[in-house]
Amino acid sequence: xxxxxxxxxxxxxxxxxxxxxxxxxxxxxxxxxxxxxxxxxxxxxxxxxxxxxxxxxxxxxxxxxxxxxxxxxxxxxxxxxxxxxxxxxxxxxxxxxxxxxxxxxxxxxxxxxxxxxxxxxxxxxxxxxxxxxxxxxxxxxxxxxxxxxxxxxxxxxxxxxxxxxxxxxxxxxxxxxxxxxxxxxxxxxxxxxxxxx
Amino acid sequence: xxxxxxxxxxxxxxxxxxxxxxxxxxxxxxxxxxxxxxxxxxxxxxxxxxxxxxxxxxxxxxxxxxxxxxxxxxxxxxxxxxxxxxxxxxxxxxxxxxxxxxxxxxxxxxxxxxxxxxxxxxxxxxxxxxxxxxxxxxxxxxxxxxxxxxxxxxxxxxxxxxxxxxxxxxxxxxxxxxxxxxxxxxxxxxxxxxxxxxxxxxxxxxxxxxxxxxxxxxxxxxxxxxxxxxxxxxxxxxxxxxxxxxxxxxxxxxxxxxxxxxxxxxxxxxxxxxxxxxxxxxxxxxxxxxxxxxxxxxxxxxxxxxxxxxxxxxxxxxxxxxxxxxxxxxxxxxxxxxxxxxxxxxxxxxxxxxxxxxxxxxxxxxxxxxxxxxxxxxxxxxxxxxxxxxxxxxxxxxxxxxxxxxxxxxxxxxxxxxxxxxxxxxxxxxxxxxxxxxxxxxxxxxxxxxxxxxxxxxxxxxxxxxxxxxxxxxxxxxxxxxxxxxxxxxxxxxxxxxxxxxxxxxxxxxxxxxxxxxxxxxxxxxxxxxxxxxxxxxxxxxxxxxxxxxxxxxxxxxxxxxxxxxxxxxxxxxxxxxxxxxxxxxxxxxxxxxxxxxxxxxxxxxxxxxxxxxxxxxxxxxxxxxxxxxxxxxxxxxxxxxxxxxxxxx
Amino acid sequence: xxxxxxxxxxxxxxxxxxxxxxxxxxxxxxxxxxxxxxxxxxxxxxxxxxxxxxxxxxxxxxxxxxxxxxxxxxxxxxxxxxxxxxxxxxxxxx
Numbered sequence: 001x002x003x004x005x006x007x008x009x010x011x012x013x014x015x016x017x018x019x020x021x022x023x024x025x026x027x028x029x030x031x032x033x034x035x036x037x038x039x040x041x042x043x044x045x046x047x048x049x050x051x052x053x054x055x056x057x058x059x060x061x062x063x064x065x066x067x068x069x070x071x072x073x074x075x076x077x078x079x080x081x082x083x084x085x086x087x088x089x090x091x092x093x094x095x096x097x098x099x100x101x102x103x104x105x106x107x108x109x110x111x112x113x114x115x116x117x118x119x120x121x122x123x124x125x126x127x128x129x130x131x132x133x134x135x136x137x138x139x140x141x142x143x144x145x146x147x148x149x150x151x152x153x154x155x156x157x158x159x160x161x162x163x164x165x166x167x168x169x170x171x172x173x174x175x176x177x178x179x180x181x182x183x184x185x186x187x188x189x190x191x192x193x194x195x196x197x
Numbered sequence: 198x199x200x201x202x203x204x205x206x207x208x209x210x211x212x213x214x215x216x217x218x219x220x221x222x223x224x225x226x227x228x229x230x231x232x233x234x235x236x237x238x239x240x241x242x243x244x245x246x247x248x249x250x251x252x253x254x255x256x257x258x259x260x261x262x263x264x265x266x267x268x269x270x271x272x273x274x275x276x277x278x279x280x281x282x283x284x285x286x287x288x289x290x291x292x293x294x295x296x297x298x299x300x301x302x303x304x305x306x307x308x309x310x311x312x313x314x315x316x317x318x319x320x321x322x323x324x325x326x327x328x329x330x331x332x333x334x335x336x337x338x339x340x341x342x343x344x345x346x347x348x349x350x351x352x353x354x355x356x357x358x359x360x361x362x363x364x365x366x367x368x369x370x371x372x373x374x375x376x377x378x379x380x381x382x383x384x385x386x387x388x389x390x391x392x393x394x395x396x397x398x399x400x401x402x403x404x405x406x407x408x409x410x411x412x413x414x415x416x417x418x419x420x421x422x423x424x425x426x427x428x429x430x431x432x433x434x435x436x437x438x439x440x441x442x443x444x445x446x447x448x449x450x451x452x453x454x455x456x457x458x459x460x461x462x463x464x465x466x467x468x469x470x471x472x473x474x475x476x477x478x479x480x481x482x483x484x485x486x487x488x489x490x491x492x493x494x495x496x497x498x499x500x501x502x503x504x505x506x507x508x509x510x511x512x513x514x515x516x517x518x519x520x521x522x523x524x525x526x527x528x529x530x531x532x533x534x535x536x537x538x539x540x541x542x543x544x545x546x547x548x549x550x551x552x553x554x555x556x557x558x559x560x561x562x563x564x565x566x567x568x569x570x571x572x573x574x575x576x577x578x579x580x581x582x583x584x585x586x587x588x589x590x591x592x593x594x595x596x597x598x599x600x601x602x603x604x605x606x607x608x609x610x611x612x613x614x615x616x617x618x619x620x621x622x623x624x625x626x627x628x629x630x631x632x633x634x635x636x637x638x639x640x641x642x643x644x645x646x647x648x649x650x651x652x653x654x655x656x657x658x659x660x661x662x663x664x665x666x667x668x669x670x671x672x673x674x675x676x677x678x679x680x681x682x683x684x685x686x687x688x689x690x691x692x693x694x695x696x697x698x699x700x701x702x703x704x705x706x707x708x709x710x711x712x713x714x715x716x717x718x719x720x721x722x723x724x725x726x727x728x729x730x731x732x733x734x735x736x737x738x739x740x741x742x743x744x745x746x747x748x749x750x751x752x753x754x755x756x757x758x759x760x761x762x763x764x765x766x767x768x769x770x771x772x773x774x775x776x777x778x779x780x781x782x783x784x785x786x787x788x789x790x791x792x793x794x795x796x797x798x799x800x801x802x803x804x805x806x807x808x809x810x811x812x813x814x815x816x817x818x819x820x821x822x823x824x825x826x827x828x829x830x831x832x833x834x835x836x837x838x839x840x841x842x843x844x845x846x847x
Numbered sequence: 848x849x850x851x852x853x854x855x856x857x858x859x860x861x862x863x864x865x866x867x868x869x870x871x872x873x874x875x876x877x878x879x880x881x882x883x884x885x886x887x888x889x890x891x892x893x894x895x896x897x898x899x900x901x902x903x904x905x906x907x908x909x910x911x912x913x914x915x916x917x918x919x920x921x922x923x924x925x926x927x928x929x930x931x932x933x934x935x936x937x938x939x940x941x
Contacts, residue, residue, distance in 0.1 A: 197891055
């Protein structure tokens with residue numbers, strides 16, 4: 001019975017419209033990140049006085065943030081799984097783990113950037129670095145936004161429980177989180193790995 | 198303190214003082230009249246409204262104000278160019294660049310696009326038989342983001358200088374190195390805010406059309422206006438995202454010192470690519486809805502079924518698709534690889550095919566029809582004539598070797614005004630005359646409408662036709678004067694006369710609105726167009742009740758109302774039962790979010806970070822409040838709906 | 848009730864397997880690049896392919912792209928990817 005109720009919340013007309021709208025927002029975001037990747041690839045070789053990608057990146061630490069974000073995506077999927085079972089506390093728990101991992105990711109990224117800046121790789125040093133910070137910064141900002149958004153939703157989940165209002169919101173937030181993860185997979189491959197090849 | 202302010206004011210150039218004074222007078226007058234007639238509450242009810250019809254009307258009203266402003270700029274431009282070596286007022290050099298830049302920016306982003314979005318708001322739910330749009334709150338938010346972006350770009354003139362790198366704001370001219378000062382920061386930040394609103398609007402209409410059609414309203418039964426607005430919404434979502442990135446890039450370039458667009462260390466062509474990846478679909482974003490409006494208008498006023506409906510739909514989709522693959526034709530002269538250039542020249546010419554299909558379908562619709570020449574139809578006919586000329590010059594510009602001759606000359610100016618005014622502005626006039634009775638319950642005065650059309654239309658051709666010749670004679674665009682010996686004086690003078698004629702045309706339109714609102718007593722019924730209406734919006738009262746449809750209509754064909762007329766009925770059958778109707782609450786949050794964005798944007802433009810941060814905090818606070826709000830809405834009991842509906846039918 | 852729990856376990860297993868596969872692919876790509884085992888052009892193609900698999904897993908397993916109205920969801924994504932791809936290609940060709 002309880003499985004039904006969350007599904008019913010998600011199948012409600014307004015919820016279905018919200019989810020569809022969110023998919024079109026994802027379509028728009030694909031263009032946004034596509035253009036940012038295009039900019040990055042166009043100026044990748046224009047390193048001027050600054051370091052080249054190969055000199056700059058430290059793969060081991062990037063690997064760590066990648067694992068952190070991938071795991072957060074997994075815990076997010078688990079949270080939605082419990083949401084479907086209408087298990088309030090478990091949903092809450094796994095979303096909490098998700099945002100903590102998200103915070104860890106942001107922390108790692110800030111540390112990485114400060115390290116680069118200390119090495120003299122500033123945003124204005126070269127076109128490559130400008131595009132790099134623009135792309136990574138936009139992604140990092142999305143992660144931060146996701147963390148804040150999901151925390152607000154968790155407060156609502158705590159206060160109101162799983163109902164017609166909270167269930168679709170949490171589901172959409174999970175879509176957002178997975179999408180950020182997809183973008184990170186592409187960043188990891190195109191920016192970091194190929195930058196090291 | 199007073200002395201400092203006075204000194205500052207006196208040090209300003211005369212045009213800014215003039216703008217300041219006229220703005221202050223208008224503000225005082227507005228406040229005075231609102232207070233005198235006790236209309237503040239009424240104003241607030243509009244500001245907080247989530248009714249799609251009211252939001253649409255506000256879109257139309259605000260973008261009409263911007264239209265007036267940018268129109269006055271056009272007149273100033275023409276005055277400066279009226280004679281060789283002219284020195285009109287202060288509009289030479291830098292000031293002239295600001296004029297042309299803001300004229301273009303405002304007309305494209307704050308007039309053409311929102312005017313059509315305004316019509317979309319009013320019309321789409323009515324045409325698909327829906328009680329509202331999918332996201333009323335987001336709709337209101339779109340409006341207020343558009344308005345705050347618009348205010349920002351318009352305020353630039355009196356606060357720190359306008360953008361002056363052309364409406365395309367090419368880098369590296371637009372970077373801090375060459376244009377310091379806040380002027381060119383207004384452009385990316387203001388448009389970013391307005392563009393965000395536009396993307397939301399696009400998503401809103403996509404979902405509305407996919408999910409909220411009345412029973413039986415299949416995709417292939419939707420009126421052409423709705424179809425074109427659907428495709429436009431899709432284009433908006435993808436194209437404006439590309440613009441968002443371009444603007445973000447320029448913002449970073451100006452505020453945080455990146456060098457991606459710099460000529461020495463980066464590559465300025467990135468801006469051109471991104472801008473035109475947005476810019477060309479934008480042309481179709483503002484042209485397609487006009488095509489849809491003309492399809493409806495031509496069919497109604499010819500009393501004929503639209504010829505070739507499926508091919509019309511197919512043509513719209515094809516234009517939308519191809520529209521994304523032609524942008525490099527704006528950049529032929531930058532010297533890209535020949536193969537790339539040829540590819541884009543071919544796709545450009547390919548677009549002429551679906552557009553040609555549409556033109557022929559309109560002509561065949563009229564053939565054998567009983568045509569009435571009312572103002573909406575006059576605009577539609579004027580459009581066909583004008584747009585064919587614009588289309589032909591478009592194909593000419595798409596020819597690569599010839600483009601090297603036309604590029605950056607008045608020929609381009611003539612072409613773009615022929616297509617944009619010919620399609621969008623004619624389309625909006627046509628649509629506004631056509632749907633005015635539906636919006637306000639009164640018909641606009643037909644005599645003044647005809648005066649409006651003929652002065653505006655003839656004035657248009659007098660203004661812009663000579664520009665083709667000027668361009669071929671070698672007059673470059675964006676110059677503030679030309680020497681006497683070039684033989685351009687006569688053509689330019691004619692063009693200036695035409696511009697003032699267009700101004701008179703717009704004046705007729707304003708007088709028409711005033712007279713109709715003030716003196717016309719006659720209220721129209723459901724279908725004011727001589728019982729020729731074909732689509733769902735004419736089956737309900739004018740103006741419609743807040744919930745549009747008391748009972749949901751049943752749609753069995755493409756032209757439900759016309760089919761009912763054919764069967765001798767006065768209206769279509771409404772199959773739905775009366776039911777409790779749920780209406781969205783009014784809300785002031787979007788308004789305050791708009792204010793938050795406005796504050797933040799000023800902070801960013803002048804690089805005062807505390808202001809920017811506090812503005813963003815306001816936005817974030819409003820979003821949080823919204824997130825925690827209970828969305829109850831208003832429930833209208835079915836008895837009340839039934840009583841209202843019965844009264845309407847008498 | 849028993850069927851439900853069995854069903855649940857299966858679901859969790861699926862999610863976990865997807866996650867494992869993603870970590871594995873990431874690690875594989877990482878080590879391939881770290882030790883430069885393969886010649887660069889082929890390596891780039893290979894790790895891009897790995898990334899594509901991961902994206903498909905995320906979309907399919909975690910984001911339910913195929914569910915009911917998969918049509919619209921996929922269309923939105925394909926539309927965005929089409930425009931993004933055009934932008935990327937011509938910015939690289941710059």
